[in-house]
């Protein structure tokens with residue numbers, strides 16, 4: 001498999017074999033790191049990380065992955081791009097300095113323009129529409145827990161029309177998994193994408209199901225997955241989302257309703273499961289709730305593998321960079 005020169009803008013652009021390759025390559029790089037071997041696959045490469053939105057995992061994953069394999073990085077948050085300078089011109093400049101570009105921000109169009117005009121591989125570190133590097137880490141985590149991916153049932157509960165809902169639906173459809181979105185109808189993913197994925201499933205053996213019924217939706221899940229109810233950039237919708245999604249909170253009753261004692265809980269993080277943060281404190285004062293998309297009990301339970309999942313961000317992002325820069 002040779003992915004040299006490839007962008008990662010959405011997993012839609014990748015074949016099932018290519019996605020499996022990236023997940024397996026990440027597992028290999030994870031073992032390499034754990035063995036203490038010092039890497040040099042990216043020696044001499046320069047990488048720029050553009051962040052319009054906040055990040056802990058994605059930024060650190062790109063940086064540590066790059067350092068582990070000998071690359072240099074620039075973290076760019078206050079550039080001229082989109083303000084005094086067009087994305088096209090910025091892409092032209094950055095492509096002359098750097099071997100690869102990561103972008104996290106609002107519009108999918110921005111990451112597409114960077115890819116079009118930079119002449120170097122571009123990686124989507126999250127846009128309003130997609131979060132493909134997260135899904136690679138999720139797939140690695142599921143594979144580590146169950147030994148395989150095909151035929152597994154991933155139930156995504158909550159805001160099913162956000163970047164995670166979209167990207168998980170794509171990832172599952174590609175890999176012949178069963179994707180179930182459990183959400184109020186108003187938060188179902190966009191119809192065009194759902195139809196596209198259902199058609200894809202005819203060839204991969206996967207399936208896509210949308211339901212607002214929690215009990216039937218979570219039954220037989222291998223994975224219960226949730227994400228924040230309000231994504232970055234949608235903060236003004238907090239009150240409405242809490243009203244819509246409170247019944248869909250992942251709690252122990254929901255975990256039990258899967259009927260699967262071995263079910264795992266995943267969350268891309270950050271998660272609102274307690275009151276340690278300033279934003280959570282604000283929510284408590286305004287709306288009188290202390291837990292949102294997942295209860296503390298589930299978050300800290302034996303089902304929860306969210307920190308393995310977070311660690312896997314680094315190994316999978318390393319695989320993506322090495323595959324597209326070295327081949």
Ligand code: CP
Pocket residue numbers: 054055056057058059126134268269270
């Ligand atoms: N999951 C994820 O993308 O985390 P960050 O927002 O911290 O990068």
Ligand code: NVA
Pocket residue numbers: 126162163164227228230231232268269270
């Ligand atoms: N849906 C979330 C994901 C964060 C990693 C957001 O876009 O804010």
